[in-house]
Amino acid sequence: MRMLRHGSCRRAGADSRAGQFRLATHERGSVLIIVLWVSFGLVSLAIYFANSSSLELRAADNRLASIQAEQAIAGAARYVSNVLANTSTPGVPPTSASFATEAVSVGDAMFWIIGQPLDEEDDLTVTFGLVDESSKLNLNTATAAMLDKLPRMTPELAAAVLDWRDSNSELREGGAEEETYARLNPPYRCKNAPFESITELRLVYGFTYDILYDEDANMNAVLDQNENDEDVALPADNHDGVLNRGVLAYVTVHSREPNTRTNGQPKVNVSTVDTQALQQLLQEVGIETARAQAILRPFQAAGGAASPSPPGGSTNRPPVIPGAATTGTTNGSLIEFFFNSGMTEQEFALVEGDLTVSTNTIVEGLVNVNTATETVLACIPGIGVENAGALVAQRAQDTAAAASLVWVTQVLARSNAIQAGPFITGRSYVYSADIAAVGRLGRGYQRAQFVFDTTEGGAKIRQRQDLTHLGWALGQEVRRDLEARREER
Numbered sequence: 001m002r003m004l005r006h007g008s009c010r011r012a013g014a015d016s017r018a019g020q021f022r023l024a025t026h027e028r029g030s031v032l033i034i035v036l037w038v039s040f041g042l043v044s045l046a047i048y049f050a051n052s053s054s055l056e057l058r059a060a061d062n063r064l065a066s067i068q069a070e071q072a073i074a075g076a077a078r079y080v081s082n083v084l085a086n087t088s089t090p091g092v093p094p095t096s097a098s099f100a101t102e103a104v105s106v107g108d109a110m111f112w113i114i115g116q117p118l119d120e121e122d123d124l125t126v127t128f129g130l131v132d133e134s135s136k137l138n139l140n141t142a143t144a145a146m147l148d149k150l151p152r153m154t155p156e157l158a159a160a161v162l163d164w165r166d167s168n169s170e171l172r173e174g175g176a177e178e179e180t181y182a183r184l185n186p187p188y189r190c191k192n193a194p195f196e197s198i199t200e201l202r203l204v205y206g207f208t209y210d211i212l213y214d215e216d217a218n219m220n221a222v223l224d225q226n227e228n229d230e231d232v233a234l235p236a237d238n239h240d241g242v243l244n245r246g247v248l249a250y251v252t253v254h255s256r257e258p259n260t261r262t263n264g265q266p267k268v269n270v271s272t273v274d275t276q277a278l279q280q281l282l283q284e285v286g287i288e289t290a291r292a293q294a295i296l297r298p299f300q301a302a303g304g305a306a307s308p309s310p311p312g313g314s315t316n317r318p319p320v321i322p323g324a325a326t327t328g329t330t331n332g333s334l335i336e337f338f339f340n341s342g343m344t345e346q347e348f349a350l351v352e353g354d355l356t357v358s359t360n361t362i363v364e365g366l367v368n369v370n371t372a373t374e375t376v377l378a379c380i381p382g383i384g385v386e387n388a389g390a391l392v393a394q395r396a397q398d399t400a401a402a403a404s405l406v407w408v409t410q411v412l413a414r415s416n417a418i419q420a421g422p423f424i425t426g427r428s429y430v431y432s433a434d435i436a437a438v439g440r441l442g443r444g445y446q447r448a449q450f451v452f453d454t455t456e457g458g459a460k461i462r463q464r465q466d467l468t469h470l471g472w473a474l475g476q477e478v479r480r481d482l483e484a485r486r487e488e489r
């Protein structure tokens with residue numbers, strides 16, 4: 001019994017040890033599983049954090065690239081400002097060959113200045129260079145008839161533009177004034193003041209996205225892939241292999257030129273010819289006296305301002321007597337003066353920059369016939385679609401004096417040229433630079449457009465507009481180049 005008890009005790013002890021052992025094994029198994037789970041968790045966490053920190057690194061990398069691109073844009077703007085202020089002839093657009101416009105390195109970053117092709121059919125590759133604001137129609141000075149001739153425009157849209165900018169609230173036929181804007185949801189006021197930016201057109205009644213941008217959604221004057229695939233990707237397009245550009249491509253609010261000579265003196269006004277001032281000018285530029293007399297003759301015929309000083313007159317220059325400078329020889333434009341004076345193109349080029357028909361200190365909204373596209377030239381009275389093509393063809397061959405406009409008389413009939421005269425110029429003083437940039441490894445794309453005004457000497461930035469939201473605008477070629485560079489590294 002004792003033994004039995006003892007035996008049973010031993011057995012019980014062995015059982016309990018075995019139980020303990022089993023328990024311990026079991027516990028160790030659980031611990032192992034827990035340890036496994038914990039390590040699994042830790043590894044997952046490690047992977048998670050490694051991944052997220054690499055994402056963060058990548059994000060930081062992209063942020064760095066964007067900052068580099070932004071700084072490259074700021075640098076490019078200073079560079080353009082310097083080019084315009086120091087190396088260009090006043091009134092003459094600098095040629096893209098005279099400064100860097102393409103893949104310009106700034107540390108790890110690079111910038112490009114996106115231009116506009118002079119030949120509109122050239123819409124497959126990106127053009128680089130500055131854009132002359134005088135190559136476009138000015139929203140603040142163009143007539144309704146001129147605006148109506150732009151692609152996508154209608155007489156109603158043109159009337160709405162004029163109603164928007166004029167100070168009164170008198171509704172034009174088909175236009176839009178206070179009542180129209182009050183009916184919109186949400187309602188807003190009609191501006192009744194000049195446009196300050198072309199994007200203000202978005203507010204003018206009737207201007208839809210389609211009318212403003214048409215197929216050129218990224219405003220680079222190039223037919224990008226998504227702009228020629230119908231409805232596969234925005235924008236909607238007609239898939240005809242030709243870029244249809246919206247109204248924004250052809251308009252400006254910035255075109256202006258100073259009405260002073262390069263020496264700071266006021267220009268000689270030839271609307272009613274002050275023959276003495278003109279004589280002095282002809283002498284200054286080296287036209288011989290006899291020839292100068294012949295040029296002046298048409299303006300002296302009826303004994304106008306060029307007649308000898310009145311008795312007792314002590315001033316060197318007799319006052320201009322309005323209307324006395326003969327009948328039939330007042331000039332509505334420099335072109336008209338050119339015809340009336342009988343000057344040669346070469347003679348005229350010598351004085352063109354010193355003549356005006358305006359008394360304003362700044363003349364706004366003239367279109368430069370040397371830089372305007374066919375579409376814009378076609379909007380000008382006296383030119384029209386009938387003559388715009390011939391002008392562009394002539395311009396492509398002609399190497400006439402830079403900053404001159406009289407070459408148009410080789411193409412246009414006299415009456416047409418005189419009609420166009422008040423709207424055109426041969427000079428440009430305001431330019432825009434559409435600058436796109438990338439940071440290190442071609443990342444961090446940014447784009448901003450600057451408007452530079454040289455009318456007061458130097459080059460003042462009038463406007464800066466961010467265009468990054470319009471997406472990639474440098475075309476396929478630059479994208480491929482950047483990818484190739486990235487792989488090399």
Ligand SMILES: [Ca+2]
Pocket residue numbers: 162163164165166167168169170177190192
């Ligand atoms: Ca109005």
Ligand SMILES: [Ca+2]
Pocket residue numbers: 215216217218219220221222223224227
């Ligand atoms: Ca485009």
Ligand SMILES: [Ca+2]
Pocket residue numbers: 226227228229230231232233234235236237
């Ligand atoms: Ca499309």
Ligand SMILES: [Ca+2]
Pocket residue numbers: 215237238239240241242243244
């Ligand atoms: Ca098209």
